[in-house]
Amino acid sequence: MAYTLSSGSARRPRLNRDAVLAAAVGIADRTGIDGLTMRTLADELGVVPMAIYKHVSGKDELIDGMVDIVWAEVELPDATAGWRSAMRARAVSMRGALSRHRWAVGLMESRMQPGPANLRQHNAMMGCLRESGFSFRNTVHVTSVLDAYVYGFALQEKTLPFDTAEESGQVAEQKRSTQPETAAQDYPYLMEVVVELMRSGYDYTVEFELGLDLILDGIERLRPEWADEAGR
């Protein structure tokens, strides 16, 4: 019976939701979120645009699904390791996911229907902090400052016009030589720092972890104080 029903179009495996989402993530990774249209996605899948609407209600739901794929790539905090190293590992993992999927920066928290991986992640984060003795209020504070830093760093990383330390030098040099000669007079401090950056390079990972440790130190140092109000 099975073979009597299979038609000549058995070439391409039947479309399903996961295949649609995976293809969409691939396109967005390669060409940016603007390069992802229902039409380019359909082309990639070897299908007509309207075929996608059988698996996803529209572009919004498509993006909801893509964002939850990124959330699923973020390591869950392991509370048994202690809150500090759990929070550190989670932040590092999240920055990694966001630099692999730059289109996702700015979308991670903005979806009205948070997906299961998103909920699981936040639940684990709250759980780790609460079990480590943070009050409700301080759990919110810690989440807020760490997430802001991770999102903001990822945003800068997405947004700055170089990817590697070597490229940072090239871009700085190019900018220096492109600017009108007046720039060095009008913005002397800026030029000085740009020239120095060019000389010594810029490593995103080193920079990220330096700031992260500074913030974790701040949380740790303030903790006894915050613990005073632990009942609340």
Place this chain on the structure above:
Amino acid sequence: MAYTLSSGSARRPRLNRDAVLAAAVGIADRTGIDGLTMRTLADELGVVPMAIYKHVSGKDELIDGMVDIVWAEVELPDATAGWRSAMRARAVSMRGALSRHRWAVGLMESRMQPGPANLRQHNAMMGCLRESGFSFRNTVHVTSVLDAYVYGFALQEKTLPFDTAEESGQVAEQKRSTQPETAAQDYPYLMEVVVELMRSGYDYTVEFELGLDLILDGIERLRPEWADEAGR
């Protein structure tokens, strides 16, 4: 001679670049960046879409100009006040500008042609830190961590589905009652924190300044250490 040249259309003042940019910022503030199209902008100005292209080369240059208007609203750091209060005031001012112009979050650093207000701002920031004795390298570190925090906080503020402490409660309540009953079992820690947030409210300004002071403390405490390498 002047009046012989003035035609019947003297009703609307002649279009110019500043008027175009100001109108565009207004539309983006009210309706979001998606609500700003060359066509809605033309309507607002009482003009046909193509008229705009005489004052701006296209949508990219339009947005470049809009972003620099936001930069111009950010208070320049006042080095005479000491680096810490200068950095604090600048960060608070920048968050203010970004919450008045939420469409600008994510665009502040992404323009290939930084405008004059942007360059002035960064020059003043570098100047304040360098004059306060920070090494080149540490000037970069401080800028990186502070900007990441401000951008990331603004991103969360733009992105979270409530604006005020009261609304945060309403949203939390609605989310709680909308979720399938299993949510409380699947995500107990998350639900607990959400319920607590609902009870006590959430104030963006308080939250922002708490994290900001934590980071400034971290910078201050690490400073002597960093100063050791001040020559470099």
Place this chain on the structure above:
DNA sequence: ACCTGAACACCGTTCAAGT
């Protein structure tokens, strides 16, 4: 049950014309 084709109401931008 799943896919298709044509159409609609939008975009940003070009080009040739108007005054």
Place this chain on the structure above:
DNA sequence: ACCTGAACACCGTTCAAGT
């Protein structure tokens, strides 16, 4: 010098049809 109108190559999405 500045503005206009029509057109082009794109969007996301609806609807009626095909198999």
